[in-house]
Amino acid sequence: MEGLRRRLDEAGYLADAGLSTAMALAVALGLPLLLEGEPGVGKTEAAKALARAQGSSLIRLQCYEGLAASEALYEWNYQRQLLAIRAAESRHERLADDDLFTEEFLQERPILRAVRAATTVPPVLLIDEIDRADDEFEALLLEFLGEASVTVPEIGTFHATRRPTVVLTSNRSRELHDALRRRCLYHWISFPDPERVAAILRRRVPQAGEAVVASVSAFVGRVRGLDLEKAPGMAEAIDWLSALSALGVAALAPAEPGWPDLGLTLGALAKTPDDLDSVRDALAEPLGGGCGPAADAPRR
Amino acid sequence: MRVVPDLLPGVDRAAFGATLAGHLRRSGISVGLSEIEAFTRALSAIPPRTRTSLYWTARVTLVRRAEDLARFDAVFDALFGGGAIRLDPHARRQDALRVVAERPPPVRARTGGDAGGADLPWAVLPGGRGRVGPPEPGDDDARSAPLRLPSPLIGLADVPFPAFDAGALALLDGWLAEALGEWPTRRSRRLRPAPTGPRVDLRQTLAGSRRTGFEPARLVRSRQAPRRRRVVMLCDVSRSMQPYAAAYLHLLRAAVVAADAEVFAFSSSLTRLTPALAHASAEVAVDRATAAVDDRFGGTHIAGSIRELLRSRHEGTCRGAVVLVASDGWDSDPPEALGAAVASLRRRAHRLLWLNPRAAAPGFAPSTGGMAAALPHCDQLLPAHTLAGMADVVAAIVRR
Numbered sequence: 297m298e299g300l301r302r303r304l305d306e307a308g309y310l311a312d313a314g315l316s317t318a319m320a321l322a323v324a325l326g327l328p329l330l331l332e333g334e335p336g337v338g339k340t341e342a343a344k345a346l347a348r349a350q351g352s353s354l355i356r357l358q359c360y361e362g363l364a365a366s367e368a369l370y371e372w373n374y375q376r377q378l379l380a381i382r383a384a385e386s387r388h389e390r391l392a393d394d395d396l397f398t399e400e401f402l403q404e405r406p407i408l409r410a411v412r413a414a415t416t417v418p419p420v421l422l423i424d425e426i427d428r429a430d431d432e433f434e435a436l437l438l439e440f441l442g443e444a445s446v447t448v449p450e451i452g453t454f455h456a457t458r459r460p461t462v463v464l465t466s467n468r469s470r471e472l473h474d475a476l477r478r479r480c481l482y483h484w485i486s487f488p489d490p491e492r493v494a495a496i497l498r499r500r501v502p503q504a505g506e507a508v509v510a511s512v513s514a515f516v517g518r519v520r521g522l523d524l525e526k527a528p529g530m531a532e533a534i535d536w537l538s539a540l541s542a543l544g545v546a547a548l549a550p551a552e553p554g555w556p557d558l559g560l561t562l563g564a565l566a567k568t569p570d571d572l573d574s575v576r577d578a579l580a581e582p583l584g585g586g587c588g589p590a591a592d593a594p595r596r
Numbered sequence: 597m598r599v600v601p602d603l604l605p606g607v608d609r610a611a612f613g614a615t616l617a618g619h620l621r622r623s624g625i626s627v628g629l630s631e632i633e634a635f636t637r638a639l640s641a642i643p644p645r646t647r648t649s650l651y652w653t654a655r656v657t658l659v660r661r662a663e664d665l666a667r668f669d670a671v672f673d674a675l676f677g678g679g680a681i682r683l684d685p686h687a688r689r690q691d692a693l694r695v696v697a698e699r700p701p702p703v704r705a706r707t708g709g710d711a712g713g714a715d716l717p718w719a720v721l722p723g724g725r726g727r728v729g730p731p732e733p734g735d736d737d738a739r740s741a742p743l744r745l746p747s748p749l750i751g752l753a754d755v756p757f758p759a760f761d762a763g764a765l766a767l768l769d770g771w772l773a774e775a776l777g778e779w780p781t782r783r784s785r786r787l788r789p790a791p792t793g794p795r796v797d798l799r800q801t802l803a804g805s806r807r808t809g810f811e812p813a814r815l816v817r818s819r820q821a822p823r824r825r826r827v828v829m830l831c832d833v834s835r836s837m838q839p840y841a842a843a844y845l846h847l848l849r850a851a852v853v854a855a856d857a858e859v860f861a862f863s864s865s866l867t868r869l870t871p872a873l874a875h876a877s878a879e880v881a882v883d884r885a886t887a888a889v890d891d892r893f894g895g896t897h898i899a900g901s902i903r904e905l906l907r908s909r910h911e912g913t914c915r916g917a918v919v920l921v922a923s924d925g926w927d928s929d930p931p932e933a934l935g936a937a938v939a940s941l942r943r944r945a946h947r948l949l950w951l952n953p954r955a956a957a958p959g960f961a962p963s964t965g966g967m968a969a970a971l972p973h974c975d976q977l978l979p980a981h982t983l984a985g986m987a988d989v990v991a992a993i994v995r996r
Binding site: 299307313314317318320321324325327330332360361362364366372378381391393396430432440467469470478479480481482483484523525541570 | 786
């Protein structure tokens with residue numbers, strides 16, 4: 297487990313004890329892992345980092361309402377089948393079902409691709425935002441999650457030689473069924489504490505200075521305590537820090553003439569008009585509402 | 597290299613997992629056999645070496661819902677944190693010896709009085725006599741405690757709402773069942789076969805063409821399947837709405853049972869009533885709902901409750917739904933806050949209906965305060981103060 301944590305660290309993702317335990321168990325037991333948490337805490341990033349840490353490929357399936365077997369499991373190549381029929385006719389041959397429904401005409405979609413992958417290290421299948429899909433899609437997934445197999449009625453059942461690592465993410469906007477939860481390990485990712493926020497920011501935005509990283513993580517922690525419609529998550533904090541370092545801001549300091557107002561960058565942090573006002577007020581309180589130049593940045 | 601010893605050596609993993617699951621089940625977390633199996637396999641695949649890793653292994657495999665995490669923490673701390681089960685075999689042996697040494701003293705039963713347990717071979721607590729109201733001067737029994745009566749569902753003294761007897765309930769259920777036939781729907785992305793649909797379903801067409809020598813002689817068409825819109829109901833149960841609360845709770849229950857509605861009650865804070873009201877028997881459901889709402893006599897915070905709903909994980913159920921708010925608009929929060937909250941609710945909902953029993957009074961004009969701020973954002977304002985008013989509510993839901 298420590299080995300996995302170290303490899304995740306090298307892949308650029310700082311995982312805490314709980315998440316690394318969950319991932320290690322998912323890999324060791326061959327069970328799917330359901331990651332739940334608020335939006336923007338890094339669930340999708342965790343799955344991508346796991347793929348990099350394992351040295352395997354990432355297969356991604358983005359869920360939406362109405363996702364059906366033809367987009368998730370497999371699809372028959374109807375055009376090719378029709379062409380084969382016409383070609384057989386022109387040669388005056390008979391064509392039977394067995395000739396027409398073979399693997400040659402089968403188009404793989406992400407889940408079947410994960411099952412049939414023949415690499416040494418099994419791939420990581422990311423089923424993203426499963427709460428956006430509907431009940432029918434959850435029912436489709438049950439066979440795959442339980443036994444890592446996909447049944448194509450015309451051909452037969454494909455079993456995975458090595459079970460792929462499956463990671464499902466959910467924003468909890470809809471309640472998932474018990475049948476799905478029973479087949480998966482479960483981990484809740486909460487927003488990290490300020491020291492870990494600073495460590496993650498330092499890793500993801502390496503060009504930012506130490507002072508601005510510290511003040512950004514403190515400010516984001518304070519903003520999350522306000523009553524906002526959409527509280528900013530890790531992704532928004534990373535975007536804002538990238539914006540600040542792109543503008544050459546060294547510290548959240550009172551404004552100097554000639555420099556852009558820091559409040560203009562808050563669109564990375566606050567996503568609705570009311571939130572923008574609240575965050576701007578919070579920024580103005582102890583700082584006098586502005587930004588300061590970097591030590592060696594050219595004056596405009 | 598220092599070898600870190602295994603935690604819990606010599607412990608039967610299956611029995612350990614089953615016992616831990618038993619404790620969790622007794623605290624209300626549903627743990628099934630597959631979870632216990634996963635936990636036991638995890639203990640052998642990655643044996644935990646510290647208490648923290650045991651915690652995470654148990655949590656990831658045994659708990660499958662976010663709501664159960666707090667209870668799991670409590671059970672785990674009680675078992676492994678307070679030293680009730682020591683993880684070190686030597687300490688466990690000492691514990692066992694200590695338990696044998698401290699034999700509990702024999703108990704003499706209390707005789708007489710109103711204890712009611714005079715003949716029992718174990719001690720009973722002194723029978724507290726409950727009193728209602730403040731203690732009288734002559735009452736020197738220090739053991740009596742004030743009784744907390746359940747909040748009475750007051751009958752409808754001054755307002756024309758008939759008592760909700762079985763006949764009225766049956767009527768309400770009947771209206772809703774009838775309305776289900778014309779429930780508002782929305783297009784979903786699922787396709788279903790329809791002879792006059794705009795899309796051609798290639799798979800079924802080719803499958804059907806087998807019968808005609810693989811010539812697609814008959815095109816199978818499909819269209820987008822409609823889904824019923826969800827109904828979300830918020831009911832004000834504060835003191836000013838007391839005469840109507842009972843009747844509205846019945847309406848909420850009928851909606852939950854018939855139409856899978858999500859229902860909430862609020863006065864100073866928000867309570868989700870859907871699990872409490874999802875019962876076939878009306879009395880049981882209303883009793884459970886009354887027990888669930890425990891803040892009925894504080895000030896009303898309509899804006900705060902709506903904001904709490906939109907910040908919670910039930911915000912997604914309001915999207916595209918028909919939302920009903922049953923309240924008289926008397927809010928302790930400033931009217932601008934109520935206007936903003938109702939506006940953000942309206943932006944997510946498909947339609948917003950407001951039920952205000954005060955609107956039935958002649959000469960009612962929402963010119964003041966909360967009601968005036970909320971009215972511009974509502975699609976309809978309904979009085980709903982009589983049984984016929986309930987029928988109008990159901991009709992308003994199905995009207996497009």
